[in-house]
Amino acid sequence: MIRKIITLGWKNIWRNPTRSGVVIIAVLLGIWAGVFISAFFNSMAQGYLQNQLDLTVGHIQITNPQFGDQFNPKYNIEEVQSLLDTLAEQKHIQQIEYESQSTGLAQSAANSYGVTIHGVDTTHTSPPPVIQYLKQGDFLQSIDRNPILIGKALAERLKLDLRSKLVLSFQDVDGNITAGAFRVAGIFDSFNSKYDKRNVFVLRSDLNRLLGKKDLIHKITLKLGNFTNAPQQAEQLSGSYPDLKIASWAAIAPELEYVFSMTDVSMYVVMVIIIIALVFSIINTMLMAVMERTRELGMLMAIGMNKRRLFGMVLSETFFLTMVGTPLGLLFSWITVSILGTTGIDLSAFAQGLNAYGMETVIYPKLNASYYWHITLLISVAAILSALYPAWKTLKLKPVEAIRKI
Amino acid sequence: MAVIETKGLTKVYNKDQVPVHALNGVDLKIEKREFTAIVGPSGSGKTTLLNIIGGLDSPTDGTAIVQGTDLSTLSDSELINFRLQHIGFVFQAYNLIPVLTAIENVAFVMQMQGRPQKECNKKSRTLLEEVGLADKINKRPSALSGGQQQRVAVARALSSNPDFVLADEPTANLDSVSTADLLDMMADLNEKENMTFVFSTHDQRVIDRARRVVTLVDGKIAKDDVREEHPNA
Incomplete structure (x- = not known):
């Protein structure tokens, strides 16, 4: 029966292809824009960080x-x-x-x-x-x-x-x-x-x-395989050479540490804002879909569909509505990021300003694969949250009142 | 044992403001195999009576006993399950699921009962053949006429092997030919398969075919006319 309810949910979202299509496209564009912006700023910040580490700070510095x-x-x-x-x-x-x-x-x-x-x-x-x-x-x-x-x-x-x-x-x-x-x-x-x-x-x-x-x-600069390990490695070395000052990049340049730690947070903040906007759009669509089917939902309860199944049906509809656009959005954003990650985005028109801040003028957007998984997870949670209110409204229906509605 | 029995059934709407007495102490017994029409003018309480004996609404006072179960003792979820197992519904506006085909609509109730898919398909096909829609099983409701949709609704109501079928104004949206066909079909099911039917109706054509006619006026039974016995009684 679960399969049947899920199938019914899938068919239901195509009752009004235009409305569902609009939501699916909104999800697709939202994800595409969110992922692309995240990739762009991630690369910008990572490039700045990496260049600062390469040119000036290194991973660990040893001095008198x-x-x-x-x-x-x-x-x-x-x-x-x-x-x-x-x-x-x-x-x-x-x-x-x-x-x-x-x-x-x-x-x-x-x-x-x-x-x-x-x-x-x-x-x-x-x-x-x-x-x-x-x-x-x-x-x-x-x-x-x-x-x-x-x-x-x-x-x-x-x-x-x-x-x-x-x-x-x-x-x-x-x-x-x-x-x-x-x-x-x-x-x-x-x-x-x-x-x-x-x-x-x-x-x-x-x-x-x-x-x-x-x-x-006067100065020895070390580069490690993974710069994030620098604070621990610096501490270990300090233990062995107490007469020397051994500091990691995070201690030498706290502003870089801030950039590093905030990049991830910023990316997720951007994505969460987009997802919140999408959630309201999805809730609105699902409420419309549920309200215009009040009579049919009442009929389903009358002929014996229990609340658990009804909830499952509305949940699956919302989930499908959201999750159809998600893989497409992720695919398009992956393609965009892959292409621009190779060709780069030329910002030489803003070279003076960017160079003043130590940033490169060609940005090569890139994102870790794990970010895509996290986005999928976030959207899935958002889909379920979006479904709760419309599904709850459905459960509040009394079959006898719902059937009477024209 | 009566399939349906009501004792002093009373329903008052708007109790706290201007009360409307939809039912006023209705005592009614409906036995197995009956083909009963509940008739009366608009506002006489026909639909309210059907809703209460169908477990869709609760009375203000009195009891509705269906197959020996006092419906007022059941919780919401127990009532849903009771309806699923014991009652078939036919609605005035057909109320089929528009995204499912005829056979899927009929099988849906059986699937909710947890019957195997094979059995659901086989029985749905048989029922649709019985209601004369063998060639329409894969059509969606939008591709069927009103009469054909109501036949699908009857097949759906019968699919769960209910103890009785409640039909609220089943012919209200049908033309005369479809009405005659539907009535023939239901009368046939009543006669050959001993299915109990209870209708609410204004339609004289339905009233003419009923074996028993219960007339409601102002929420009370004004007349209870048993015209003929079931042939297998």
Whole structure:
């Protein structure tokens, strides 16, 4: 009998194909729009997060505890080689980057600007991620003496070009001001104009020579297989190296942690708002469907259909009405997300604004498969909730009164 | 034992405002195999009486006993089940399920009774053949005439093997030919299969065919005329 009731529910929704069609299309479009918007903002947020992690923060940072206060170059990491060797043996660490670092002033003939100077090794197996944004020149190879890699934004501010000269002045390990002339070997252009303006890359050997101590390493950045494990891994490492400051990305940049935790919530909030709107539309349709069939429902009760079956019938009708549009909506949104996830959505018209916030100008929408399942589950619950009121109204009918209705 | 027995059946609508006495102490006994018409002018209480003995409505006072069961002792869900097992209904407006075919409409009641699908199909087919709709079993109600729909409704009412069939103005929406056909069919079922029929009607053609005519006036039995005995009595 359950099968019969479900079959009857299915047939009932096609009594008024236009009305049911409108609801099905509304569900389809609602889901499509919700999933697409979620995928779009998810990718935007994830892209921002990933890029920030790649470019600036990494997953775990190791420094001398006192270095972080004023970036004083004398506070380097001691016995760094044995630490690097130990880290290299840990399987969950995928990449180890290290650098000497200083803050100082970059000056050209035209202008000057405060920068962070990164001393890196070109021969190291894990070059800095900024290399992928290199637009002109090369990574500190074409110039023999004191090459430097600068951002496009800084180049524009200091009116520099390839092979132009600039002077970096900063504090050495003894607290004296020192300076060195560098020649532009490459210009990078990441999507983050602030980063491009404030960071320059030189050879570690050049920087250390000017700082006054060979083999200085101020910061080690670790990349893990899964960045979400960073807080636990950082805590473990801190236990082994209590004299060092070992912090995860979430501790270094709490705003990124907020973006990460809020992305999921935002996606579900968007979807829940859409689903609530759909629920009211479905309730309205089902109430109309039930009210115009009062007499027939009364007849069904008169000939012996019990309340459980009647409830089941209205429930199945509502469920079908909702769930016909759901797989179609999910399919269309999956197709849309898949296509745009490959081709990307070009927002270069808004590049200036997006770059100011460190966001890419081409968004590749993507969503985890689990999100689709969660949406299906949410819609199923919404379908059942939508059915309750119309079904309850049905149960309140008295057969003798219902049959009398014209 | 009477199939239906009412004692002092009273129904008052609008009790708290302007009371309307639809039934006023109706005592009625209907035996098995009867072919009874409940007649009377509009507002005389015919439909109310049928509703109460069909377990669709409850009396203000008095009792309705059907097959030995006092309906007032049954809960709502027990009443639904009682109707399913014991009573067949034929309504004035046919009230078939529009999305089901004729055979599906007839089988529906049996399926609710929990009978096997095979039996439901077989019996539905037989019943539709009996009511002369063998060639319409797969038609939906919208593809049938009023008379044909009412025949399907009769087949549906009979499908549950009820103790009796209650028909509220079954010919009210039918033309004379359909009315005559329907009455022939029901009389035939009454005579050959001993099915008990109770009608409410205004229709003189129905009244003329009834073996017993109970006339209600102002909620009371004004006349109870047994015209002829059932041939198998």
